[in-house]
Amino acid sequence: MGYFEMTRTVLRNLVRGPATRQYPAVPARTGPFTRGHVTFDPTTCRSCGLCSRRCPCEAIRIEKEEKVWEIDRMRCVACGDCVEGCPFGSLTMEPEYFPPVVEHVVERHTITYVKPEKPEKKPKEESAGTGA
Amino acid sequence: MPKRIVVPFGPQHPVLPEPIHLDLVLEDELVVDVVPSIGYIHRGLEQLVQKREFTEYVYVAERICGICSFMHALCYCQGIEHIMKVEVPDRAKYLRTIWSECSRLHSHLLWLGLFADGMGFENLFMRSWQLRESVLDVLEDTTGGRVIQGTCKVGGIRRDIGQEKLDEMHRALDPFEQQCRDLGDVFLNDETVKYRLQGLGVISKDEAYTLGAAGPTLRGSGVAVDLRETGYAAYGDLGFKPIVETAGDCYARCAVRVKEVYASIDLIRRAIDGIPEGPLDVKVKGAPDGEYFSRVEQPRGEVVHYLRGDGTKHLARARIRTPTLANIPALVKMLPGAQLADVPVVVLSIDPCISCTER
Numbered sequence A: 001m002g003y004f005e006m007t008r009t010v011l012r013n014l015v016r017g018p019a020t021r022q023y024p025a026v027p028a029r030t031g032p033f034t035r036g037h038v039t040f041d042p043t044t045c046r047s048c049g050l051c052s053r054r055c056p057c058e059a060i061r062i063e064k065e066e067k068v069w070e071i072d073r074m075r076c077v078a079c080g081d082c083v084e085g086c087p088f089g090s091l092t093m094e095p096e097y098f099p100p101v102v103e104h105v106v107e108r109h110t111i112t113y114v115k116p117e118k119p120e121k122k123p124k125e126e127s128a129g130t131g132a
Numbered sequence B: 001m002p003k004r005i006v007v008p009f010g011p012q013h014p015v016l017p018e019p020i021h022l023d024l025v026l027e028d029e030l031v032v033d034v035v036p037s038i039g040y041i042h043r044g045l046e047q048l049v050q051k052r053e054f055t056e057y058v059y060v061a062e063r064i065c066g067i068c069s070f071m072h073a074l075c076y077c078q079g080i081e082h083i084m085k086v087e088v089p090d091r092a093k094y095l096r097t098i099w100s101e102c103s104r105l106h107s108h109l110l111w112l113g114l115f116a117d118g119m120g121f122e123n124l125f126m127r128s129w130q131l132r133e134s135v136l137d138v139l140e141d142t143t144g145g146r147v148i149q150g151t152c153k154v155g156g157i158r159r160d161i162g163q164e165k166l167d168e169m170h171r172a173l174d175p176f177e178q179q180c181r182d183l184g185d186v187f188l189n190d191e192t193v194k195y196r197l198q199g200l201g202v203i204s205k206d207e208a209y210t211l212g213a214a215g216p217t218l219r220g221s222g223v224a225v226d227l228r229e230t231g232y233a234a235y236g237d238l239g240f241k242p243i244v245e246t247a248g249d250c251y252a253r254c255a256v257r258v259k260e261v262y263a264s265i266d267l268i269r270r271a272i273d274g275i276p277e278g279p280l281d282v283k284v285k286g287a288p289d290g291e292y293f294s295r296v297e298q299p300r301g302e303v304v305h306y307l308r309g310d311g312t313k314h315l316a317r318a319r320i321r322t323p324t325l326a327n328i329p330a331l332v333k334m335l336p337g338a339q340l341a342d343v344p345v346v347v348l349s350i351d352p353c354i355s356c357t358e359r
C-alpha cells in the first residue's frame, strides 16, 4: 500500500478525455440564475431612482429631468440588488457575462416611458380635485 | 557557524499566489528566523460601513474574500440580526448551512490542489480542482454565482433551492464522496506525500493555543476548537464534532482538511434530509443600535466581525478579524528549522488568504 495510490485515477483520466470545457469553442456554462449582466428596459422605467439608491457600488446614475439612466459596467459587480428592488420590472439580470472592455464607457439610456401616461393622469387628478 | 543571509520570499512568488512577504533568515539552506510583512492589498473595506447602508454592506462583506465569501456575508448578517433581535426562519438557516458547507468544500478542494502543487504533485493538483469544479457548478446553479454567491441578506436569504434541485444534489453526493475519498486517500496514504509532509513545520498544542492559531492549524495540533459546535445557523440541529489531529505538522493539517471534506459532505447530506419548509426571510425594520462580536467558522478558521451600530442606517464601526491573521504568528513559529525548499509547503499549510487578512 501507499505507493501507487494515484495510479488508478491517472489511468482513468487518461482514457476519459479532457475534463475542462473547451471555451470559447463551447460557450461558457451558465446556470438558471447566473448573474451575468443587468439589462434595462427604457420603456417601463418610471425614474423612481430606487435602483440607483440601492446599488452598493454607485454604478447606476439617474437624471429624472433629462430622462437619462446610466450604468457604469466597470463599477457594477452584478449583485442583482437593483433588479430585486425595481418596483416596475424594468431591470433584468441576464446570464451572459459581459464581454471585457478596454475603455471606460458609461452606458447611457434615454428613458422613453413617461410621455404617454402623464398627460392622461394630470387632467384626471385635476378634475377629481375640482369635482370634490 | 555558517554565514547568515536574508532571502526575500514573496509577495510575488511562483508557488505561492498570496501576496505575503517573508524575510527568511537562512543558515545555508536552513531557515533560522522569519520576519513576515503584509500590507500589499489593503482595500479599506471596514471603512466602507460608514458609507454604505447596513443592508448594502452585505455585498461588500461578501467581497472581502473570494473563497469564503458566503461565510463573510453570513457572519455579518448574523451579527446584524443579533443586534436587531431578528429571528431567522429555519429554512433559511438550513440553506445557509448548505451553502456554507459547499463553500468549505470548494475552499478545501482548492487548498488541497494548491498544496499538491506546492509539493510538486501536479496530477493531484489537477484532480482536486476537477472535483472542485463540480461544487462550483452546484453553487452557480443554486445561487447564480460561482464564488460570490450573493444569497445571504440581513433577515434571511434571497433565493430558495427547489426540492428538485435538493434531490439532485443529494443523489450527486454519493458518487462525489467516493471521488473525494479516492482523492483523500492519496493525501493520507501515499508514501511520497507522507515523506514530504510528516515532521515538517511542527507546532505543539500549547504553542498553537497560546499564539491564537485558528481553524485546521489549531485542530491539526490537537486543540478541539470548531465554532460549528456552538450551533449557529443549523449546526445546532445537525450536531457536529470537530476533527482533530495531534501531530501538529503539515501532514496533520492536511489530514484535518481532508477529513473536513468528508464531514462537509455528510453535513450537506443531513441538512438536505432535514430541511424544513417555510419562509426564507423576515422583514427587517429600523436600524441596528448596539454592538456584537459575530463569529463563524470559515474553512481557514474562526472569523470575527465586530459590528457597532448607532441607530442610523450606517454602522459606526466594523472590525473584521480573519483566520489568516491569527495564523501568521503560528507560521512564524513553524518555519525555523525547515529547509528553504520546504518553505512554500509550510506557508501553504496554514492556508493563507491575504486578501481576507488585509481587507
Ligand code: SF4
Pocket (backbone or CB within 6 Å): A038, A054, A055, A056, A057, A058, A059, A060, A071, A075, A076, A077, A078, A079, A080, A081, A082, A083
Ligand atoms: S447589479 Fe448590483 S452593482 Fe450592478 S448596478 Fe445593480 S445594484 Fe449596482
Ligand code: SF4
Pocket (backbone or CB within 6 Å): A044, A045, A046, A047, A048, A049, A050, A051, A052, A062, A085, A086, A087, A088, A089, A090, A091
Ligand atoms: S429602473 Fe426601476 S428602480 Fe430604477 S429608476 Fe427605473 S423604475 Fe426605478
